[in-house]
Amino acid sequence: MVRRTRETLPVVERVLDLLDQPAEPTGERALCERSGCPAITFDGVSFAYNGEAPVLDGLSFQAAPGEVVALVGPSGCGKSTILRLLCGFYEAQEGTVRVFGHWLKGSNLARARHWISIVTQDTCLFPLSVAENIGWGRVGASRKEIVAAARRANVHGFVTRLPQAYETVLDEEAVNLSGGEKQCIAIARAVLKDAPILLLDEPTAALDARSEAMVQDALDRFAEGRTVLLVAHRLSTIRNVDRILVLDQGRICEEGTHDQLMGTDSLYRRLYTKQLDESSGELLASLGVEA
Secondary structure (H helix, E strand, O other), rough: OOOHHHHHHHHHHHHHHOOOOOOOOOOOOOOOOOOOOEEEEEEEEEEOOOOOOOOOEEEEEEEEEOOOEEEEEEOOOHHHHHHHHHOOOOOOEEEEEEOEEEEEEOOOOOHHHHEEEEEEOOOOOOOOOOHHHOOOOOOOOEEEEEEEHHHOOOOOHHHHHOOHHHEEEEEEHHHOOOOOHHHHHHHHHHHHHOOOOOEEEEOOOOOOOHHHHHHHHHHHHHHHHHHHHHHEOOOOHHHHEEEEEEEEEOOEEEEEOHHHHHHHHHHHHHHHHHHHHHHHHHHHHHHOOOO
């Protein structure tokens, strides 16, 4: 009994902590896509976790409708924090975060999130059927719509080869699927939601080359015509984005295309070259060749 209590106590403490969290804003402020407004706006945003040193320090940038923007920089520079603020998981201590011209503070966050789809490195799948997992993207979607989303996300082929196809129930943590297959199901869920803003938080960072290619192809097709904010781990995957924002110590220190940033003595160039050298070294080591 003592051992069971010790194992259960942290879970109970976590549940109580969640119950103590303040309720999210449910304001009825009218939300609609305003023509002529940026899809995403950060204006003088500063943010720190639990009174610690600021993660973001007066950050300002915009992303136009249909623009693909990559966020890069050293670990801990605030890339993922930007996505969390945009989703309303946290509130900036200073500055404003706007979506299609609407200030998120005081808005109905549940409604605001209808504009946003997110695919992260850690895919969240449930011990339900494949169809139900995809269907979480839009409650009430028909089977025809779910299958159409699966086709666009490159998952229909492997799903039909599963024992019960779309009715196949996934194991705990979906261990009966590969990393690439899990990510493509998450993308299918985002496709089904059909939101105008797509947030990508290093969705291919933990995948092998073959799985990365499958996921990247699905993302490229889905991203067309949407505003995309991409947190990049492998810098080789962002060479063709519209704009790259380089963060350092909570601020944007550089901005431009891949070619523009590579043409100067930039932090981006140093990060890109370092990553390229590391990849080359790993490849040579795998072939038994000394660098």
